[in-house]
Amino acid sequence: MRPYFLAGNWKLHKTPSEAVAYAKELAEAFASVTHRVMVAPTYVCIPQVAEVLKGSPVLVGAQNCAAAESGAHTGEVAPAMLKEAGVDVVILGHSERRSIYGESDETINQKVKLALSAGLEVILCVGETLDEREAGKAMQVVEDQLRKGLAGITGDQLDKITIAYEPVWAIGTGKTATPQDANEIHQGAREVLADIYSTEAAEAMVIQYGGSVKPANVKELMAMEHIDGALVGGASLTIENFAPIVQFDKE
Ligand SMILES: O=C(CO)COP(=O)(O)O
Numbered sequence: 001m002r003p004y005f006l007a008g009n010w011k012l013h014k015t016p017s018e019a020v021a022y023a024k025e026l027a028e029a030f031a032s033v034t035h036r037v038m039v040a041p042t043y044v045c046i047p048q049v050a051e052v053l054k055g056s057p058v059l060v061g062a063q064n065c066a067a068a069e070s071g072a073h074t075g076e077v078a079p080a081m082l083k084e085a086g087v088d089v090v091i092l093g094h095s096e097r098r099s100i101y102g103e104s105d106e107t108i109n110q111k112v113k114l115a116l117s118a119g120l121e122v123i124l125c126v127g128e129t130l131d132e133r134e135a136g137k138a139m140q141v142v143e144d145q146l147r148k149g150l151a152g153i154t155g156d157q158l159d160k161i162t163i164a165y166e167p168v169w170a171i172g173t174g175k176t177a178t179p180q181d182a183n184e185i186h187q188g189a190r191e192v193l194a195d196i197y198s199t200e201a202a203e204a205m206v207i208q209y210g211g212s213v214k215p216a217n218v219k220e221l222m223a224m225e226h227i228d229g230a231l232v233g234g235a236s237l238t239i240e241n242f243a244p245i246v247q248f249d250k251e
Contacts, residue, residue: 004035004222005162005206005229006246007123008236009063009091012042019045023052025239030058030246036229037246038089039236043077050086059088061123064097067110069118079111079118089121091231093149095168105148112149116157123162123208123231124149126189130169138167139188146192155197163189163207164231170211172233179220179227182209186226215244222248 014022019041030037040061041049050060066076082090092115093108108124115122126145128138142165153161165185167177177185186207194202209221210231221227235241 002204002206002228005038005208006035006248007038007040007061007089007091007164007208007229007231008242009040009061009094009210009231009233010042010237011063011096011233013237014041014045016045016048020048020052022237022239023049023058026058026242027053027056029239029243031056033057033246035246040089040091043082046082046085046087054086060086062087062090062120063094064092065090065111065115065120067107067114069114079115079120083118083120087120089123089162090115091123091125091164093125093145095125095127095166095171099168105145108149109151112161113152116153116160121160121162123164125164125166125210125231127166127168127171127211133167133169138185142185142189143192146189147196150196155201158197158201158205161205162229163193163205164210165189165207166210166231172212174212176212176217176221177209179217179224182221183224183226186224190226213245215241215248218245218248 038059038061040063062082065079065082066073069078092111097103112122126142128141132141170177190202193205206228208229208231209227213230213232214235
């Protein structure tokens, strides 16, 4: 059985004081949570949020990292710096990093390698745009992003990697892929992973769905065979929305 992994990506939201107050609510709400849970604040909030979540099962995420370990990279934060600041998991290859900041698969692959060597876990995001979906190329895009993002990553590193399938057209739009459509891509992604690594390795990999996940649709998404969790944006920003998502199977 793959463990469910529910993650919140706060994107460009919450000041340090707001983040700390919210982290306290999360620590209390998820003190005895059974699934894996993570929240990813902005860089400046990480040390304080990590302090609040110390001893809690809620993992600390970062939304990005530098593609270098140190040096002349103004404005960047290196994976080892994140690790020391209390980060457990880094989200890489998010569609907003790809589209707004022009990150290529090669840069993302470099980040994946550096993050793993710094002792961080990685959530590697993949997903097609609306044009690509309408052209019938969704699976092809996802396959390409997986192969390039994981280039040079060995089978024994896979337990530190989660894949997040986030169709770009479903992010922040209120449009969700149907559970069946999402499951189909997740299954295809698992077949790609089986081809690169092995069936056993692919079966063990956690694949999250992301894109307008909310309390009202989380249950049916999580019921699908190949959907093992969620990467949540907007609905991860309040306890009212995030708690029922994380505890989707609680009566
Ligand atoms: O991009 C996302 C998470 O990384 C999804 O965002 P929304 O849940 O706001 O659609």
